[in-house]
Amino acid sequence: MRKTSTPGLRMKTRQAVTEALAETALELFDTTGFDQVTVADIVAAAGISQRSFFRYFSNKEEVVFGDRIPSAEEVRDELLRHLDENPTWEALRNTFRAAAVQMDDDRGHWQRATRVICQTPGLRARYLEKHLAWSDALVPEIAHRLDQDTPSAELKAQTMINAALGCFDVALMHWSDGTQSLSLADLVDDVFDFVHFPHA
Structure with missing residues (x-):
C-alpha cells in the first residue's frame, strides 16, 4: 500500500x-x-x-x-475539437477562448507572468517563438478547410491565424494590467468580434 x-x-x-x-x-x-x-x-x-x-x-x-504555456500540438488539438462544428473564425475564437478560461482560473499567476513577459525583450521574443510554432501547426488545418483547390488557401489561413493570435494578445495585454473587471475569456470574445472574415 x-x-x-x-x-x-x-x-x-x-x-x-x-x-x-x-x-x-x-x-x-x-x-x-x-x-x-x-x-x-x-x-x-x-x-x-x-x-x-x-x-x-x-x-x-x-x-x-515552465510547462504551463500550451504546446503547438495542444493548440492544434484544441482547434480540431472546434473545426467540425463551427465556421473557421469561430473555431479559432473557441480555441483561444479555451486557453483564456484556463488562465482565468489562475488569474493572479497569469497576469503577473504576462506583465513580466511584456516588460522583458528576451522573454517576449521567446513568447513570439511559441506563436510561430502555434501558427505552423494550425496553418495546414485551416488551409485544408479554405478553398482547397486554390493557391491562396495557405495565405488565407496564415492571415486568419495571425489575426487570431493578434486578437488573443490584445485581450491578454489589457487583462494583465489588473484593471479589467472582465474575464480574459470575455475580453477574447470582445476582441474577436472586431474582426470579420466573410465566408470563412
Whole structure:
C-alpha cells in the first residue's frame, strides 16, 4: 500500500513546491524586473538553497514559462475539437477562448507572468517563438478547410491565424494590467468580434 501511494504524494509535494517557488520568483520579477533579479535573490526570498532551486528549474526563464504555456500540438488539438462544428473564425475564437478560461482560473499567476513577459525583450521574443510554432501547426488545418483547390488557401489561413493570435494578445495585454473587471475569456470574445472574415 505504501509503495503505490508514495509516488503520488511525492509528485504532489514537488508540484506544490514548484508552484510556490514560481510565485515567489514571479512576484520579484514583476516588482523589480526580470533582468535585475538573480537566482540568489529568488532563493533568498524563498528560503531555500540555489542547489534546491535548480532541482525545480534549470534557469530563470523556465520559471516564467515552465510547462504551463500550451504546446503547438495542444493548440492544434484544441482547434480540431472546434473545426467540425463551427465556421473557421469561430473555431479559432473557441480555441483561444479555451486557453483564456484556463488562465482565468489562475488569474493572479497569469497576469503577473504576462506583465513580466511584456516588460522583458528576451522573454517576449521567446513568447513570439511559441506563436510561430502555434501558427505552423494550425496553418495546414485551416488551409485544408479554405478553398482547397486554390493557391491562396495557405495565405488565407496564415492571415486568419495571425489575426487570431493578434486578437488573443490584445485581450491578454489589457487583462494583465489588473484593471479589467472582465474575464480574459470575455475580453477574447470582445476582441474577436472586431474582426470579420466573410465566408470563412
